[in-house]
Amino acid sequence: MRDRRFWQRKLVWNITVAEFSAWLFYNLFWGAFFFVVMILSYQIKHPLGQVRIIAIDVALKMLCTLPAWWFLLRVWKKKTFSLTLLFHLLYIPFFSFSWVYSFGHILNDCGLGKFDFSTMMYDVYIGAFFYSLQFALYHAYRFYLRTKEQLIREQALKDLAYQSEIKALKAQIEPHFLFNTLNSISASVPPSLEKTRVLIAQLADTFRYALKVSECQSVRLEEELNFVKTWLALEHYRFGNRLQVDFRIDPSVLRTNVPPMILQPLVENALNHGISPLVNGGTVTIICQREEEFIHITISDTGIGYSGDLDILFTKGIGLKSTAERIDRLYNEKLTARRNLQGLAFMFRIPLTGFQLS
Structure with a gap:
């Protein structure tokens, strides 16, 4: 039981860390990766200005994924895989278009650059890929933790079954000795003490039930x-x-x-x-x-x-x-x-x- 509680606490802690880590570090990695690609392709003339644009991009992605993290991992924490997949399929278009429109208008309205909405579908696809990879990594890690927890639980059940089997074998050692003794005591009780006789009979019934169910799982x-x-x-x-x-x-x-x-x-x-x-x-x-x-x-x-x-x-x-x-x-x-x-x-x-x- 101590191992079981340990893994439950570890699971909750690890999932919490995974949520925060996937949300923060994945977004930061995405921004850094995009910045390196821009440098290698010689598309950056003003690195500091581009860093500001990428920071806005990353911040918007993080903001747009927040509702998904909260709703899916808190409200729908125990939903089935099919419902989880359906949620992602419905949320991906919302995320992609929300991010593209927000990013484009901020660039154009604040004079930080010029965003061409006529070619926005490419960015929408990039956003969908970004979202899918982020949650795929998270769910893979979550599945790994739950599989490990299941293995611990199965091993604990095997140990419990073994202990129950040993106890059942011990309970079967000369059980008739107990019942014969109770019957002998009941037979020796005079008729004037009928309540005592009934009490002994009820006690024998409880022992019989305990012996019977020692061999049953349910x-x-x-x-x-x-x-x-x-x-x-x-x-x-x-x-x-x-x-x-x-x-x-x-x-x-x-x-x-x-x-x-x-x-x-x-x-x-x-x-x-x-x-x-x-x-x-x-x-x-x-x-x-x-x-x-x-x-x-x-x-x-x-x-x-x-x-x-x-x-x-x-x-x-x-x-x-x-x-x-x-x-x-x-x-x-x-x-x-x-x-x-x-x-x-x-x-x-x-x-x-x-x-x-x-």
Whole structure:
């Protein structure tokens, strides 16, 4: 996870540097190249005056590319390649003609030279080439960085899969010993302690589910919620009336596949760190809703909350840290936290494209 965060920060920093560098140095290189060509072709009689003209030329090119940099790399930051290419194709004529007309009128109106608009199409083509090469270099560098990030993510997923496989193998070592022991304890409980018998049976169900999903990459959300409900039934024996649970589930998402054991650590965190310290307890709310192409999941509580930096929560303990890491590596999405009027809420979303819906 540390490597993943490092490459995310590196990617953002490198892209920012690439944007500024491509915008500044490419324009300066273009001006210097044009100046050298003019010298070699003996078309410059007054070098200082020509430098001023080239400076105006470069400044106009930089100014005309600014809207493209801002809109494409900030507003359309996550658009597809086809939309990005369409934007460039539409913007190139605007850039070329805006630059040529501005440059020509400045030269003619300020007496710096004479610009012939009858032959302007040559300059338009030059402007289109200038624009295309500038953004081609940038997108090539951006593609290189994202490919490198993808390789890091894939390696992290392989490591995570290997660790999960080892844990699954460990969980399969004599699992029947645990269930047989629980059954023996349940059989020894007298009929007068029926609640204890039910408690042991529910505990066995939670262990069976944990063992079952240790071999699965995904389970139905309905199964995951049923497991959470069974586990919460056990917790009710500890909290009594101090614990209230509110499920707000969109029926359309129940048959969606989700990572196994993805909700329980968040609910457990809400119970142990939010509700448990309060004398009167509180409410845990579990929300699963479909919004466009994502399933939004929220686990909130009315507990004591947290006054420190919320980002630090994901570096403390095992539950939140491992859950955040799984969501990040599996779906490139973030587990986030926010403060409620009372208590905390943890939220994440899962893209529907990552699932098989039936």
